[in-house]
Amino acid sequence: MAFRTVGAAQLPSEVWVHVFGYLSTTDKLNIRSCCKYFKKMVDHWSLWKGNTVVLKKLCAYTSQFWTTLRRRKISSVVVQKASLKEWKQLALSLPWLTTIAVENCFDVKAFEILKQFHNLKRLAIRRCRCGQGLSDAIVPLQQVTHFSVCEMHCAPRSDIVSAVSKLSHLTSLLYHEGNHPIPRQIFHLMLNRLPHLKHLSLKMGTQHGSLPDDYFNIYKTNGFPDDPQVGQPGLTSLELLDYMDPTLPEEALKCLPSLQSLAVDYRDRDVDPSRCHLKTWLRELPQLAVLNIAKGHPVSAYAHSIPNTVTSLTLQRVMVEQKDMKALGKQASGLLYLHFDPCSYNSSSSIGEIPKLFPQLMTLKMRHYNVSEKEFLSLQQLKHLEQLEILDAHSPSPHLLQLIHKLQVLTNHRTQIIHSLGPRDPTTCYCTHY
Incomplete structure (x- = not known):
């Protein structure tokens, strides 16, 4: 080991850092255990950019553990079920965190600690169980630009919506909460206070009948024209999860011509093309570049409606036939990215045709x-x-x-x-x- 260390030291540290940059996380950790010299090299901050650390039991971590994270300049963590004392330890050890995902938090007071992370930009709250008070705890986090909320048990919807509305600088919102869509009026009031919002992801849930035609049109319901917090979001990205027609009407996306990305994850497969509203939506999106579809209707129901502006296409667990592939080739011959994972297909009539079609x-x-x-x-x-x-x-x-x-x-x-x-x-x- 001593011989290898001496040999390694003959090369500049910059060379080793460059080489280690090609390794996986597992390989870097294995190299790190070889010797103190490599341990120091592997912990260089440039090798851990974008790395997320999952913290499962903060009370078990030693001071050396926190020192290592500081040396690596870790900026993204997932916190699973931490006490108030452990949250304070995290704020003291890594105050520069920019991304925090909170899981299994049962005390709303824990969210009050988040205000100590002055660089926090991305916040995800999921599988948490807390009552009222979330909105007040979120108020100080005005610097947050990306917010995700999912499976907030026991917290009233009004409190969650109020919390989201307080984050006026949001550019991305993932609202995957509840078994029903947000009522139109409440939904509009929330969006009106998010003037910078560009990406919106909604879990639609069960819905009997259709939502109003103007569900995404907040211009008609702006009830606070003199409120400086009120704006008109120009969404460029929309994601609909757990969706089934006819929850949204055929004219639902007509008021979103600025959309560049659309993702629809259907709850189930649907073999009735007459109920497919997607084909109408696509005709109203002249700037669409990214289209992601999972399950739902056969591709034949909307293949001829895909704009020729689409350069990225994802098809997962959908029914597709040879004629559908040819239609896609005509509509989107300029594809640069294709994720093709249908529920069943004839390989000789699909994969073999891809080079010709795209x-x-x-x-x-x-x-x-x-x-x-x-x-x-x-x-x-x-x-x-x-x-x-x-x-x-x-x-x-x-x-x-x-x-x-x-x-x-x-x-x-x-x-x-x-x-x-x-x-x-x-x-x-x-x-x-x-």
């Missing part, structure tokens, strides 16, 4: 199951393909590894081929599938 693709996500060698190797025709992710090959067989090698040779190794999913961001909401 010649500009730079990123492709797909399953290998039932795809022949000929179809798989035909992906070499995608001259701009930079990354191929195989969704069902976490433990690739020797045959698949051989196919991957063949494809890499045919593409002169210009395409990065991934066959294992990367770690999920622990700060993201569990409801979000994209």
Whole structure:
């Protein structure tokens, strides 16, 4: 070990830091245990940018643990069930945190500690159980720009909506709370106080009948024209989770022409194309660039309505046929990103057609199951393909590894081929599938 350490020290530390930057978190932790020299190098702050630490039992962590996190300049944490004393310890140890996800918090007083994190920009509250008082605790957090709330048991909806409304600088809101959509009037009052909001994610829940046509049109219901806190949000990104037609009417998105990204995660598959409102929504979105669809109607119900401005398309657990793929190719031939994961498809009429239909693709996500060698190797025709992710090959067989090698040779190794999913961001909401 001493010999290896002396040899390692002959190289500049900047070189080692650069090399370690290519390692996974697990590999970096293994290297860190080799010797004190590598331990110091691996803890360099530049190697931990964007890293999130999950804190499960704060009282068990030593002073050395907190020193290590400070050395790495950790700015994102998930806090699971911490006491008030532990929250104070966190604020004392890492006061510069910019992202905090709170889980299983049962005392609203814990949220009052958040005001000590003056750099906090992203806050997620999920699976918490607390009563009234959340709104007052949130008031000091005016610097927060990204807020997520999910499964807030026992907290009154009025208190949650009031808390959200106090964060007037929000640019992103994930409201995944309750079993029913927010009533129109309350929803409008909340949005009116979020003039900077760009991304909105809603869990629709069960709804008997349709919401009003102007559900997203707050211009008609601005009851406080003299209130300086009131604004008119120009949403560019909308996500609807647990959705089923006809919860929103066909004209629902007509007042959102600025949308550049739309994601709809349907509750179930629906084989009745006559109830598909998505085809009408898409015709009203001239700037749409990103479209993500999960479950719901067959692709045939809306394929011809997809704007030619779409460059990123995700299709998950949907019914798609060969004619639908051809329609998609005509409507969105300029696709750069395709996540293709239907519930069933004929590989010879879909994967093999992708290079012809979407010649500009730079990123492709797909399953290998039932795809022949000929179809798989035909992906070499995608001259701009930079990354191929195989969704069902976490433990690739020797045959698949051989196919991957063949494809890499045919593409002169210009395409990065991934066959294992990367770690999920622990700060993201569990409801979000994209």
